[in-house]
Amino acid sequence: MLARLSKANRITLIILAAVVLAVGAAAFFVSHEAAPAAATREVRVYRNGQLYATGRLGQKDDIVVRGENGEENVVSFTENGVFMKSATCHNQLCIDQGQLTLGNYMSRFYRNEIICLPNRVTVELVLTDEEAADIPDV
Numbered sequence: 001m002l003a004r005l006s007k008a009n010r011i012t013l014i015i016l017a018a019v020v021l022a023v024g025a026a027a028f029f030v031s032h033e034a035a036p037a038a039a040t041r042e043v044r045v046y047r048n049g050q051l052y053a054t055g056r057l058g059q060k061d062d063i064v065v066r067g068e069n070g071e072e073n074v075v076s077f078t079e080n081g082v083f084m085k086s087a088t089c090h091n092q093l094c095i096d097q098g099q100l101t102l103g104n105y106m107s108r109f110y111r112n113e114i115i116c117l118p119n120r121v122t123v124e125l126v127l128t129d130e131e132a133a134d135i136p137d138v
């Protein structure tokens, strides 16, 4: 088929293919840039059921939650997740809950939350309505 085209048409075809590839590659990078990155996801930290602080996945700074009796929880972030780095609670269960990410909240016991019962601290990874509706009822 190519052999039947004139030389000029073959060159045009090659240029067209190159342009299509370039546009495709550009669209790929732009769509990745524009997609809501996990790193922009909001995290809410509650103490005694009250909003204490908000953060975002990927942020550098820890959030330190302090109670009136010396309780302290340190919430730390990774690019895709959040975890309890340290806590003064006696059972350390909040630390055992490990990292909460957009990839694992469906299979975690506390779903999109990390809970420290003794210090009454809850860390919530904020989900879209769609994601929240997808969580199976227990």
Ligand SMILES: [Zn+2]
Residues within 6 Å of the ligand: 087, 089, 090, 091, 092, 093, 094, 095, 115, 116, 117, 118, 119
């Ligand atoms: Zn705890």
